[in-house]
Amino acid sequence: MTTLFSAGTIGAISVSNRVVMAPLTRARADMEGLPSRYAAQYYAQRASAGLIITEATNISKQARGYAYTPGIYTDAQIVAWREITEEVHRAGGKIVLQLWHTGRIAHSSLHDGKPPVAPSEIQAGDMVFTEDGAARPSMPRALELDEIPSIIDDYVLAARHARAAGFDGVEVHAANAYLLDQFIRDSTNRRTDAYGGSVENRTRLPFEVTKAVADVFGPDRVGVRLSPITRAVGDTPLDSDPVGTYKRMAERLGTLGLAYLHCVEGQTQGDNAATSFDFQSLRRAFGGSYIANNSYDRTLAVEAVATGHADMIAFGRPYIANPDLVERLRAQAPMAAGDEKTFYGGGAAGYVDYPALDGVTAND
Template sequence: MTDAEASNPLFSPYQLGEIVLPNRVIMAPMTRWRSGPGFVPLASTVEYYAQRASAGLIITEGSPISEQGRGYPDAPGIYTRDQIKGWKAVTDAVHQKDGRIFIQIWHVGRISYVARLHDLPPPVAPSAIPAPNQQMKIGGQMVRPAEPRALELTEIPGIVDDFRRAAAHALEAGFDGVELHGANGYLLDAFAKTGMNARTDAYGGSIANRSRLMLEVTEAVATEVGRMRTGIRIAPVNPTNDSSTDDAQELFEYIAAKLNDLQIAYLHVVEGTSMGDRNTPPFDYSRLRSLFKGTYIGSNGYDPELARHAIETGNADLISFARSFVANPDLVERFKRGLPLAKLDPETLLGGSDAGYSDYPTLT
């Protein structure tokens, strides 16, 4: 390591629970729409993640916890024996390269395109509120999410158990830990926010009630796999998937404080608008940092200099990078050497063949 590298905290080790990360450059979760029959990870998925094992920590793409929790084409799941076996090949390959890897577990809630495409039962949500501004090009056609139905109160314990079971499957598959997807308008985020939750029972109305499912799921997963193997990703003001609330600052300060009480490993925060302005809408992320005493992962719009500043000033412990990791399997080395980054091909980001997946070049 050069003197310049040694003085940059981005490349310094970090203790995350029982795991020592060799650097603080985290691979963020990114949906890629690639799996085999039965939504099992592919051989190319094994290669894709192994290529990026130099990250301080890999956090995988969102992996559905159940058939009900699926919403996108070809997202590899974590709810069948074959899926567990497929992910075990991934974790083995990453560990053979001295990498560390958490899986992000996911219930899409109301954002289900597969329900529309395949005439499946309606997706579930806190309330029967659709996402009218969302559509995606799938199979050559523009598709909107299916209309959701509200979860019955009696169904909610089953959702919690699906998350718990998926977390147990993750350890069986060899993952070092689990990240809950609590962001971007998906089920846990939808319950928490006023724009998606109109319930009047114990899971609606007050901040405490709306936060209840996220916290119950976190507690169940942490109990199952260990608190230091559990993290969560949130997005207080990101409008992705028509996510909105009228009390973001108060809501997420409450959530951060309660997550701190659960003593989980980390809080992973999408700051600002995903792939957009980090400062819009305005939000005081320093308040979350002060309320959550565990590891804080900053995400969205970081470059190496901004990442270094965030770590040096104590605003974050770790920084996650998304699309730059897609096009640069050796992102950590490129950052260390101050080299230009390869450009992402957006046409191959989602689905399709191995083109734009495991074929991006590395430095020679």
């Protein structure tokens, strides 16, 4: 029987266990989009995960919605990320890059005073972080139809850069109410052209982006993240038919032969809601490997893999203070608590200084 600690493959990527380090924005990059100088150490400390999915990474300067988040659109960024992938591989880990465009969840100060872009001119709520502190997202402008090919081109270039940086694959971030998810939801997409209206039209851009990225990296090294019932980011309303809409999205993605589908099963940072929405219908529609995410503990994770609910389980916040999370899960050892004051921004403190059990890192 497959267990949480069984080796296997996800797409073309071999994994040593079924534990995934989920994407975690830590806001430690510089304003040129270069990852923190501590990032190689940070990710390598966590390389005992079966798979690491990096923090969300901007595909272009236009894609940026928060200050101090990394990018993958310049040569310097490729060099910086290559150091990280090499350290993770030396430590025996596998790592994929999450490709991100925040869309309307952004502030004009991050775009030289220009408004962020979105499917439709609908302002987001909540707050984003700028160099001057928290601010409400700016009113976006709707992308013109003839601009959409350039968005796809940006994803393609980012995928090429990720490949050059030595990543084992990429994950297309189509979740959490960011740009691709804004196209999917009828609450944020009021377009009347080929990218709005029907479910087919609203799922068109995420599908076209993923297909283009798969053509670069190979489909069996590409995953996609979806979040049908997450509304926290930008106070974004849910789609009017989450099951039908996201099932169709998963079905379309399933035609590409991708490595995996990664679903946030509930409200981000909320309770696990794996049984309150028919996530298995998405999994069946997709037809491939499935990563489950959202407030899983050891008991839930072990059961989910043993029963076939998921092929892998992604853990987010527990990885902040537990670089050796796999070892702790295996040993049923206590988990360290992270210091929320150092979750975002700063340097080494609260980033690379959490000890492994007995003061020994997972890969020493």
